[in-house]
Amino acid sequence: MFTPAFFTTALLYLGYILIFPGFLFCFVVGLLLCGIDRKAVARMQKRVGPPILQPFYDFFKLCGKETIVPAAASRTTFMLAPLVGLAALVVIQLFIPVFNFRVFRNLPEVADMIVILYLLLIPAVSVMLGGAATGSPYAGIGLSREMVTVLAVELPLVMVLLSVAKAVGNELGTGLVFSLSGVVDYQAAHGSLIGHVSMIPAALAMLLIIPGETGNHPFDAAEAETEICEGLLAEYSGAPLGIYKLSHAVKMLTLTSLFVALFLGGIGTGVEHLVAAIGLTGGVAAALSLILQVLILVLLCIVLTLVTISFVHAVTARLKIEQLFKYYWTVVTGLALISLVLAWYGF
Amino acid sequence: MDFPFVKEAISSLFQKSSCDMYPVKPSEAAPNYRGRIVFHPDKCINCMMCERVCSGNAITHTSEQTPEGERITRTFYLGSCTFCATCMDFCGHGAIEFTRDYHMIATKEEDLMVSGTFLKKPPVKKPKPAAPAAPKAEAKPAVAAGTVIKPRDDGKPVQVPSKCVYCTICAKKCPAGALTVDRAAKTWTLDEDSCVGCGTCAEACPKKAILMPGDEPVTVEAAAPAAPKAEAKPAPAAAPATIGREDGKPVQDPDKCVYCTICAKKCPAGALEVDRAAKTWKLDEDSCVACGTCESVCPKKAIVCGVQDAPAAPAPKAEEKPAAPAAAPVEAPKADEKPAEPLKPRDDGRPLQDPSKCVYCTICAKKCPVGALEVDRAAKTWKLDEDLCIGCGTCAASCPKQAILY
Amino acid sequence: MFKKLIEESTGKSPWLFHINAGSCNGCDIELVSVLTPRYDAERLGFKLSGTPRHADIVVVTGPVTQQSLNRVLRTIEQVPEPRCIVTMGSCPQSGNVFRGSYAIAGPLSKYVHVDVDVAGCTPKPEAVIDGLVKATEILREKRRAMK
Numbered sequence: 001m002f003t004p005a006f007f008t009t010a011l012l013y014l015g016y017i018l019i020f021p022g023f024l025f026c027f028v029v030g031l032l033l034c035g036i037d038r039k040a041v042a043r044m045q046k047r048v049g050p051p052i053l054q055p056f057y058d059f060f061k062l063c064g065k066e067t068i069v070p071a072a073a074s075r076t077t078f079m080l081a082p083l084v085g086l087a088a089l090v091v092i093q094l095f096i097p098v099f100n101f102r103v104f105r106n107l108p109e110v111a112d113m114i115v116i117l118y119l120l121l122i123p124a125v126s127v128m129l130g131g132a133a134t135g136s137p138y139a140g141i142g143l144s145r146e147m148v149t150v151l152a153v154e155l156p157l158v159m160v161l162l163s164v165a166k167a168v169g170n171e172l173g174t175g176l177v178f179s180l181s182g183v184v185d186y187q188a189a190h191g192s193l194i195g196h197v198s199m200i201p202a203a204l205a206m207l208l209i210i211p212g213e214t215g216n217h218p219f220d221a222a223e224a225e226t227e228i229c230e231g232l233l234a235e236y237s238g239a240p241l242g243i244y245k246l247s248h249a250v251k252m253l254t255l256t257s258l259f260v261a262l263f264l265g266g267i268g269t270g271v272e273h274l275v276a277a278i279g280l281t282g283g284v285a286a287a288l289s290l291i292l293q294v295l296i297l298v299l300l301c302i303v304l305t306l307v308t309i310s311f312v313h314a315v316t317a318r319l320k321i322e323q324l325f326k327y328y329w330t331v332v333t334g335l336a337l338i339s340l341v342l343a344w345y346g347f
Numbered sequence: 348m349d350f351p352f353v354k355e356a357i358s359s360l361f362q363k364s365s366c367d368m369y370p371v372k373p374s375e376a377a378p379n380y381r382g383r384i385v386f387h388p389d390k391c392i393n394c395m396m397c398e399r400v401c402s403g404n405a406i407t408h409t410s411e412q413t414p415e416g417e418r419i420t421r422t423f424y425l426g427s428c429t430f431c432a433t434c435m436d437f438c439g440h441g442a443i444e445f446t447r448d449y450h451m452i453a454t455k456e457e458d459l460m461v462s463g464t465f466l467k468k469p470p471v472k473k474p475k476p477a478a479p480a481a482p483k484a485e486a487k488p489a490v491a492a493g494t495v496i497k498p499r500d501d502g503k504p505v506q507v508p509s510k511c512v513y514c515t516i517c518a519k520k521c522p523a524g525a526l527t528v529d530r531a532a533k534t535w536t537l538d539e540d541s542c543v544g545c546g547t548c549a550e551a552c553p554k555k556a557i558l559m560p561g562d563e564p565v566t567v568e569a570a571a572p573a574a575p576k577a578e579a580k581p582a583p584a585a586a587p588a589t590i591g592r593e594d595g596k597p598v599q600d601p602d603k604c605v606y607c608t609i610c611a612k613k614c615p616a617g618a619l620e621v622d623r624a625a626k627t628w629k630l631d632e633d634s635c636v637a638c639g640t641c642e643s644v645c646p647k648k649a650i651v652c653g654v655q656d657a658p659a660a661p662a663p664k665a666e667e668k669p670a671a672p673a674a675a676p677v678e679a680p681k682a683d684e685k686p687a688e689p690l691k692p693r694d695d696g697r698p699l700q701d702p703s704k705c706v707y708c709t710i711c712a713k714k715c716p717v718g719a720l721e722v723d724r725a726a727k728t729w730k731l732d733e734d735l736c737i738g739c740g741t742c743a744a745s746c747p748k749q750a751i752l753y
Numbered sequence: 754m755f756k757k758l759i760e761e762s763t764g765k766s767p768w769l770f771h772i773n774a775g776s777c778n779g780c781d782i783e784l785v786s787v788l789t790p791r792y793d794a795e796r797l798g799f800k801l802s803g804t805p806r807h808a809d810i811v812v813v814t815g816p817v818t819q820q821s822l823n824r825v826l827r828t829i830e831q832v833p834e835p836r837c838i839v840t841m842g843s844c845p846q847s848g849n850v851f852r853g854s855y856a857i858a859g860p861l862s863k864y865v866h867v868d869v870d871v872a873g874c875t876p877k878p879e880a881v882i883d884g885l886v887k888a889t890e891i892l893r894e895k896r897r898a899m900k
Contacts, residue, residue: 048796051765058766061762061765064835064896065834235804315352370886376877404853427848449873449877452884452887453872456862458870459870
């Protein structure tokens with residue numbers, strides 16, 4: 001069993017998990033997105049704004065701060081919950097294809113969309129667990145609000161995934177395609193899904209889901225710092241808080257790259273042909289095309305962040321929790337439903 | 348749902364930010380900004396007015412006795428300052444200044460202390476003291492009934508009861524509020540703890556009834572007015588043919604004199620001493636420079652300088668008031684010197700209201716040291732009690748509208 | 754190396770927590786104005802945090818009333834190390850015009866070590882920025898002294 005091939009594979013997967021598209025990639029790009037978001041919001045408010053690297057400073061500073069565990073808290077849950085949330089996000093990132101690059105290449109028929117749906121819940125649950133473990137009343141209020149937010153966002157997200165699965169399944173004639181790799185493969189062959197009439201409402205719905213799922217303005221009732229002292233995070237300090245802030249940043253990357261995979265999957269897939277056309281072959285070509293694909297992904301993520309998170313942040317004020325719920329279950333779910341109906345009838 | 352700021356957000360993205368970039372680009376405070384205090388110890392007279400008016404108790408002082416004199420350190424604690432500038436407004440000598448420096452960042456309390464040290468200046472002395480000392484002291488003992496009052500050596504004032512008329516001016520002027528004077532009870536009390544020895548009371552006293560260090564001792568006189576003493580030196584101008592003295596020094600006409608003290612106040616050499624209560628008019632021969640000022644200011648023309656013909660001497664327009672003794676009233680037609688002026692100041696040195704200018708603000712009534720004015724804001728009346736008025740002119744000086752002719 | 758990184762970051766990401774200990778609201782407003790587009794302290798990494806647990810710099814305004822004293826001290830204790838306490842305006846430094854009142858427990862320095870005083874009543878926003886920058890320097894020193 002412990003053959004050299006096994007070790008190579010193990011090392012490869014370790015690399016996937018730790019470096020790309022796992023932890024390090026998430027860390028750097030996630031915090032970068034967060035910094036760009038803060039800068040963009042500041043510019044939209046006619047401010048100069050913090051440096052792009054500000055989230056990195058914040059994270060390292062928090063690592064150097066004292067961690068106070070509240071007397072009423074359950075210490076284990078308090079310390080472990082943020083790690084669980086971050087781990088779940090890193091795992092999601094492994095499932096999301098970077099155009100032609102996939103971690104689980106030999107599992108094409110995996111229904112990874114459903115896995116992502118479940119895994120996306122884990123960061124939210126980890127925040128809730130950690131917050132509840134502190135025993136703070138602010139966390140109590142934040143917990144109930146976070147729960148409502150998750151409920152509100154989950155329904156339209158399921159609808160969006162369902163309509164994408166149906167649209168791709170219709171085209172391929174295989175019913176529902178719940179494999180994200182399958183969706184990207186289809187887009188690589190037939191062009192991005194955003195070009196389909198039936199998918200435009202779903203894409204819009206997904207754009208509106210991104211700030212809700214990441215807990216950004218105006219859907220941050222659960223972490224409202226001015227009214228409930230950041231809610232679930234009220235009692236967190238030091239490194240665990242830094243990890244939560246990191247999770248929040250990585251979530252932005254996860255959701256924007258999920259959007260890219262779902263609707264813009266065709267954009268970066270032609271790169272391999274481009275690289276081949278220059279005359280490169282073998283390892284160099286693979287490496288170059290991978291780098292180009294990653295760059296395209298990061299660029300798309302930045303654009304999506306600017307549009308869905310920064311711009312929305314700059315022009316809106318925080319919604320009340322019942323307004324948030326109503327909004328997601330009417331407007332956003334409605335959009336996703338239109339898309340689903342259109343996809344069902346093959347438009 | 349509507350988003351009113353969509354357009355603004357997008358346009359702002361491509362515009363210059365409205366940020367001042369403060370730490371990078373220094374910024375200056377507005378012209379009248381009141382920032383860090385600068386204290387000029389060389390100008391301070393230690394009147395303590397600033398400490399009294401400071402609402403935040405930010406101003407303190409310490410003093411130590413040194414051979415050169417009292418060394419005073421005044422400290423402004425910016426950490427307790429409201430920057431209201433009241434101290435600056437009250438400082439009569441411009442010793443406190445507010446700058447536009449707003450960088451008042453401190454890691455230690457001392458960083459917020461602004462202080463200055465100076466030697467206390469002795470109170471400003473009257474020009475008269477040196478020579479007149481002896482004669483004055485000698486003139487009085489003839490009828491002296493009490494002990495000699497000497498100035499205190501701790502720099503604090505001493506009252507000369509025989510001279511004091513309890514007009515309360517000193518108490519009002521005292522910057523430290525250390526004096527309490529009761530006109531009715533005829534008491535004069537000094538709060539030793541509050542007194543800073545600034546000498547303002549002595550300066551303000553119209554009767555020179557307060558002695559400060561450097562002043563000559565004064566012998567207490569009998570309570571009763573001693574008329575003979577007044578006549579002892581200046582010859583009573585009784586001669587009908589000619590009046591006045593050869594040397595040009597003034598001579599009082601006791602019949603006309605109302606003891607209003609104006610001559611004494613105006614005397615540049617401080618050679619005259621007029622006691623309203625005792626009805627005495629005294630000339631200090633040594634101090635007198637025979638300038639004639641007293642003659643020209645006397646509202647009653649009761650003073651004659653130099654030898655003059657008796658009937659011709661008095662000014663033609665002297666209008667006698669009933670309050671004056673009026674032994675030999677000289678009625679004369681009013682001179683038309685200022686025809687343009689509808690109102691003329693009164694000749695007897697008392698104030699006259701100009702109703703067209705008066706706003707009945709009552710400031711004059713409040714400032715009047717003898718309470719001779721009664722102003723009713725509602726009824727718009729302005730009344731002068733002729734008997735009380737000492738003709739000091741405070742009302743005219745205090746009137747914000749220049750509505751009092753004096 | 755990592756320690757150096759943390760130290761650098763500490764100086765670049767100071768989060769503020771604002772305690773109103775009986776302030777007249779003048780200083781509170783000026784503190785918020787520091788975060789407005791005109792002064793934009795976020796350029797320097799400043800951010801208002803909602804809870805003392807997230808804060809690095811505690812800004813206290815107001816003369817520390819008897820009612821607020823206990824709460825102020827408890828709030829400051831909740832701020833994790835390294836922390837920096839900044840008093841803003843004259844009131845927390847001395848009591849200002851309220852000095853000597855039966856309702857005033859201040860000055861704050863009687864109870865905790867105050868790192869930076871920003872004098873003024875109320876300080877100009879520029880002065881507040883100066884004070885906060887000074888506080889971040891102290892914060893960095895404190896971080897260097899840790900561990």
